[in-house]
Amino acid sequence: MTEKDRRREQRHSCSRPVGLFLSRGPDGPAVSPVFEGQLLSLSRWGAGIALSEVMAGSTHLAYGPMESSTLQLNVVFSLPDGEEQLTVPVRPIWLDKIQTEDMPPFRIGVEFVVPLAKELLLRLNRQTS
Numbered sequence: 001m002t003e004k005d006r007r008r009e010q011r012h013s014c015s016r017p018v019g020l021f022l023s024r025g026p027d028g029p030a031v032s033p034v035f036e037g038q039l040l041s042l043s044r045w046g047a048g049i050a051l052s053e054v055m056a057g058s059t060h061l062a063y064g065p066m067e068s069s070t071l072q073l074n075v076v077f078s079l080p081d082g083e084e085q086l087t088v089p090v091r092p093i094w095l096d097k098i099q100t101e102d103m104p105p106f107r108i109g110v111e112f113v114v115p116l117a118k119e120l121l122l123r124l125n126r127q128t129s
Helices: 063-065 118-128
Strands: 014-026 034-041 046-050 070-077 087-095 104-110
Touching: 014 046, 034 118, 046 063, 063 070, 063 087, 070 104
Parallel strands: none
Antiparallel strands: 014 034, 014 070, 034 046, 046 104, 070 087, 087 104
16 A cells, blocks of 8 residues: 555645744643644644654654653644634654755654544645645
């Protein structure tokens, strides 16, 4: 079975800036700076993101939350029209390193803790067009 066959639904390709940071639990304080990333794909269930860095001090953005019951990875989306940013808690699923000239080298796949509402997904996809 290929990776595409395992997905719950089709991901939409996109390119937009996002941020990632670690917090102490879902509502706890941030324990890392916000790392700039580039959203590559998006569905109600998860996203693919390219990053230049994956280490927050001695804590890995992907493996830290996988190995800890207290660390939470979060994705920050900027919303249009001056609205506040939307912070969404996620679970890291996979990590890869791909060398290309035009993209950051690290790729992280994340699953949303709570799937995005269809209306929000449509709104975020319109914003990336």
